[in-house]
Amino acid sequence: MRADTWAALGIVLAAVAYLVRRAVVRSRAAKATGPGCDRCGH
Amino acid sequence: MGTPGSAPASGALRVAIIGNPNTGKTTLFNALTGLRQRVGNFAGVTVERVEGGFQMPDGRRITVVDLPGAYSLAATSPDERIALDVLRGHDGREPRPDVVLVVVDATHLGRNLFLASQVCELGLPVVVALNQVDAAAARGITVDVPALIHELGVPIVPTVASRGEGLDPLRRALVAAATLPAPTPRFALDESAETTAARYGWITDVIARTVRQRASASGSASDRIDAIALHRLGGPILFLVVMALVFQAVFSWATPVQDAIESGVLGVGHAIGQLVPEGDLRSLVVDGVFAGVGSVLVFLPQIALLFAFISVLEQSGYMARAAFLMDRLMRRVGLNGKSFIPMLSGYACAVPGIMATRTIEDPKDRLATILVVPLMSCSARLPVYTLLIGAFVPAMPLLPGLDLQGATMLAMYLLGTVAALGVAALFRRTLLRGPVRPMILELPPYRWPSPRSIAIIVWQRSVLFLRRAGTVILALSIVLWALATFPRTPVAPDAPPAVAQETQLANSALGRFGRAIEPAVAPLGYDWKIGVSILASFAAREVFVSTMGTIYGVGDAGESALADALRAERRPDGTAAYTPLIAVSLMVFYVFALMCMSTIAVTVREAGGGRIGWRWAAIQFAYMLALAYGAAWLVLVVGRAMGLG
Numbered sequence: 001m002r003a004d005t006w007a008a009l010g011i012v013l014a015a016v017a018y019l020v021r022r023a024v025v026r027s028r029a030a031k032a033t034g035p036g037c038d039r040c041g042h
Numbered sequence: 043m044g045t046p047g048s049a050p051a052s053g054a055l056r057v058a059i060i061g062n063p064n065t066g067k068t069t070l071f072n073a074l075t076g077l078r079q080r081v082g083n084f085a086g087v088t089v090e091r092v093e094g095g096f097q098m099p100d101g102r103r104i105t106v107v108d109l110p111g112a113y114s115l116a117a118t119s120p121d122e123r124i125a126l127d128v129l130r131g132h133d134g135r136e137p138r139p140d141v142v143l144v145v146v147d148a149t150h151l152g153r154n155l156f157l158a159s160q161v162c163e164l165g166l167p168v169v170v171a172l173n174q175v176d177a178a179a180a181r182g183i184t185v186d187v188p189a190l191i192h193e194l195g196v197p198i199v200p201t202v203a204s205r206g207e208g209l210d211p212l213r214r215a216l217v218a219a220a221t222l223p224a225p226t227p228r229f230a231l232d233e234s235a236e237t238t239a240a241r242y243g244w245i246t247d248v249i250a251r252t253v254r255q256r257a258s259a260s261g262s263a264s265d266r267i268d269a270i271a272l273h274r275l276g277g278p279i280l281f282l283v284v285m286a287l288v289f290q291a292v293f294s295w296a297t298p299v300q301d302a303i304e305s306g307v308l309g310v311g312h313a314i315g316q317l318v319p320e321g322d323l324r325s326l327v328v329d330g331v332f333a334g335v336g337s338v339l340v341f342l343p344q345i346a347l348l349f350a351f352i353s354v355l356e357q358s359g360y361m362a363r364a365a366f367l368m369d370r371l372m373r374r375v376g377l378n379g380k381s382f383i384p385m386l387s388g389y390a391c392a393v394p395g396i397m398a399t400r401t402i403e404d405p406k407d408r409l410a411t412i413l414v415v416p417l418m419s420c421s422a423r424l425p426v427y428t429l430l431i432g433a434f435v436p437a438m439p440l441l442p443g444l445d446l447q448g449a450t451m452l453a454m455y456l457l458g459t460v461a462a463l464g465v466a467a468l469f470r471r472t473l474l475r476g477p478v479r480p481m482i483l484e485l486p487p488y489r490w491p492s493p494r495s496i497a498i499i500v501w502q503r504s505v506l507f508l509r510r511a512g513t514v515i516l517a518l519s520i521v522l523w524a525l526a527t528f529p530r531t532p533v534a535p536d537a538p539p540a541v542a543q544e545t546q547l548a549n550s551a552l553g554r555f556g557r558a559i560e561p562a563v564a565p566l567g568y569d570w571k572i573g574v575s576i577l578a579s580f581a582a583r584e585v586f587v588s589t590m591g592t593i594y595g596v597g598d599a600g601e602s603a604l605a606d607a608l609r610a611e612r613r614p615d616g617t618a619a620y621t622p623l624i625a626v627s628l629m630v631f632y633v634f635a636l637m638c639m640s641t642i643a644v645t646v647r648e649a650g651g652g653r654i655g656w657r658w659a660a661i662q663f664a665y666m667l668a669l670a671y672g673a674a675w676l677v678l679v680v681g682r683a684m685g686l687g
Contacts, residue, residue, distance in 0.1 A: 004323035008524075011326060015520035022514065030643050 054095065054103040056137065057216050058128055060161060061145035062154050063111030064486050066173045068092075070145055070203035071108040074213070078498055080394075082356035083486050084365075085111060086383060086401035089121040091128055098217060107139065110400070113153075115160045116233045120408075121400035129164060138166070141219045143212075145171045148178035148185055148200070149487070151253055155245045162196060163227040167219040170198040171212055176205070177487070182256030190252045195225045204492060264487040268363070277367045284360070288351045289455060290448030293428070294437075296343035303343070304603055307336035325596070326523055333595025334519025334588040337604045338511050341425040341587075342504060348421055349503040350496055352390050357491035361386055362483060369481050375463045376470025378481035381411040385462060388418030389455070392641040395420075396648050406474040412648055413469055413662050414462040416641050419455045419633060421503075422583040426632045427454055429587050433605035434625035450626075458633045461669065473661075515588050518581060522589055525552035526596040547596055566631070566671070567624045567678045569613075580637045623681040627674045634670035636663050 061067045063085030072079055075094030080087060092108045109128055110121035117123040124133075131138030144161050146154035151172075162168050172185060191198045197215045201208035228244065229237050270276050311332030318324040355361055361383060369379030380402055388395030395415040402408040419427070431447050438446040470476070531549040533542040547553050556570030563573040571593050579586035587604070594607040611619040636642070645662055646655035 002321060004319065004321040008322040008326045012520055012524040015517040018517045019514070019521065022517075 054105040055141065055217065055220055056105045056107065056139045057141045057143050058107045058109055058139035059143045059145060060109050060125055060129060060157070061111060062113055062147065062150075062157055064484060065111070065145045065147040065154065066203045067111065067145045068108055070143075070171060070173060070201065071106055073203050073206050073209055075106055078502065079108065080499075081495065082361065083359040083489050084356065084362040084383060085484050085486075086121065086398060087356075089124075089397050089400040091124055091133075096213070098213060102217065104213070104216065106143075107136075112157060114157055114233070115164075115231070118403045119401055124400075129161070129166075141167045141169060141216055143169050143171060143216060145173050145203075148172050148175045149181060149183060151183075151185065152245055152249045155248065156241060158194070159228065159241060159245065160231065162194065162225040163229065163231045165224045165227075167222050167224050168196045169212070169215045169219045170194065170196055171203075171208070172198055172200045173203055175200045176202045176207075181262065184254045184256075186252045186254070190248070193248045193252060197222075262487065264359070264485075267488055268485070271360070271363045272366060277363070281364055281367055284355075285455065286444055286448065286452050288348075288355075289451040290444050291351070292344050292347045292424075293431070293448045293451055294445070296347050299343040300340050304336075304340045307332060307339060308603065311336060322527070325527065326520065329595030330519050330523025330592055331516065333604075334522065334592040335511050335516050337429075337591030338425055338515055338584050338588045339508075341428055341584075342507060344424050344428055345421055345507050346500050346504050348424060349390065350500050353496045353499045354491045355386075357489065357495065359486045359488045362485050365481075365483060366485060369483075371463065373478050375467035376476075376478055377407055377410060377466055378479060380481050380483060381407060381466070384411055384415055385418050385459070388415040388420060391420050391422075392416040392418070392638065393644050396641065396644045399648065404476065404479050406470070406476040407479065409649060409658065410466050410469045410474045412645055413658065413665075414466045416636050416638070416645075416662065416666065417458045417462040417465065417634065419458045420583075420638075422638065423454075423632050425584045425587045426579075427451055427629055429590075429605060429608075430625040430629055433608045434620070434622040450629075454629055454633055457630065461634065465665070465669075510582070510584070514582065515585060518578065518585055519588050519592050522552065522578065522592045523596060525555070526550045526593060543596065547593065550596075552593070566627055566674045568628070569619060572628065576631070576635075581639075583632065583637050586632070623678060623686045626681070627677040630677050631670045631674035634666055634673055636666040 059067050059071055064083065064087075068079050068081045068088050071077065071092070071094060072081065075096050077092075077094045079092055079094075088108060088110045090110065093105060094108070095103060095105045097103055107128060109125040112122040112125050115126060115129075117126045127133040128136070128139065129142065142161055142164065144158045146158055158168075158170060172187065172190075175185070178185065185200075187198055187200060197219055199208050199212040199215050201212060229241055271280055273280075311328050314332070315324055315328045318327060355364075364386060365379040365382040367379075368382040372379050372382055381399070383401070384395045384398035386395075387398045392415050395418065396412050399408045399411045399415070402411060428451075431450050435447050435450050440446055440449055526547055527550060529549075529551065531546050533545050537545070548557075552574055553570070556574040559573050559577065560570040563570075563576065568576075571590065575586045575589040575593070578589040590608070591604050594604060608620050609618075613619050642659050642663060645659040649655045649658035
């Protein structure tokens, strides 16, 4: 594969890792302090 | 004298703020702590305890807890119970406060003194903030503060929280009060008829000795406005006109800024495309990030305007009038007007709307309201409506100040509202059957909204919107780009670029998945691209727009705006893939569908938590999905029967 394809796939993996981490953090936060909305800040 | 108060030997002094609803508790809390909690000119804005703090010049730290409003110490609704649990030390998360700050409205002192006198009997040091003394003076009301201090036996500080007046004396009074004994109880702390009558008798005497009111020849400005705003016929017409103007303004005022952002995003994407060599990285940046995130970013002006208008309605006092106007209609569906305030809050976001149901005393009323609040179109639907209306609905003038685009937007919001009333009626006649309770609602005086407060809300919401675009929507756009790009499909070298990209997209992981789920959305007239975008938008509704942006970024050889790409999309037979009828059907789907994890989570908690909470959340999700699918299908079938598409 070309170098720019590797770079693109690295960014994709980072995005997937971010989404998974976000889901875990939000799930823990919801259990600890209740659900919130990051759209309106509640 | 009662039990002497004692300042905590170490740590921060804890002050709890309590008072009748809409006396300015949160405004005072914000002024004391520098925080920016939501405020509004109607009862029930604060429904949970919020903590902040400030530091005295000597370095002493004061922790302030803002509590929901209450009319007495007999809690009847969940929000009032939160307040009482903190004051009585029954809240397991924190100790009893060292000092209670009672905020009383100087324009309604008699009514406010009922709670204040009860709080004085809790055995805690008390300070009273006599708030809104400016409004009282404007109405010719003069309060003899030294005499009132003598009557109540607690420190009283006149304040105007909205202008930050009286804060320093109040801070000093709070610190000093911690070392003073608690006030002497006058009555037994119960709600018996005898005690209540005796308490009101005492309050009447106190008011007679401490308050002077100049005779007024005519009614107040609020009364004069209410003669129109609450008129049986004029009131509902005014409400519709206000809502029509709001949605028309959201559509037309935002357009120039939206066009500028769109040009900017396309320009920057194009410039970066020139810098990065041809290949996957450039495609990721231009077709994934810029097409996906950029297609959502352009709706920032609409979001800002919507929140500005909602803030004006909340702070002016019109929200409570809308609830009052709707009371008769709400009774027919088995609720009362009080349920309309959480529903109106749902126009901004369903999460605070569902939390605002804590002001509703009856559990069945409250549950029915929780179940229908997400039908009110929230700000997350705005990008979907705006994209589809902008692409497929002409700006044809209908009435002075209202065109077809604004009317279509208004129709979507009204459809959600009418459906919420219908579904509430159904729940109240089936699963949640019970008597309709009368509504007691305080109509606050009209106030000029504070430009600073509105600017802060618009700024906060805009930052949150941009943060979402720069985080979750960015990450999803990148993932969707990968799914739309891989695996590679060999195409004939002489194939035109548009055909090559369309072939690649159709054979990508996203394309194959989309075609697999296409039969589920085909009855609604949707193709696989809409199907995939709907599915992706279960993460967040705006993701519908970014997914379409990414799909058309990857599959489109040119660099056009998303609305243009949607209009230009053709089926294999050459007919338009998306028609105005399909756009309306899709908007109707979004009016009804529950696509918000936060809403589901807050429903679970507020509907009782645990298995009961999950059961109601499942009922809510299922009925909304069935309604969305059925209504979108009906729009298509009826529209086609009428020869519309």
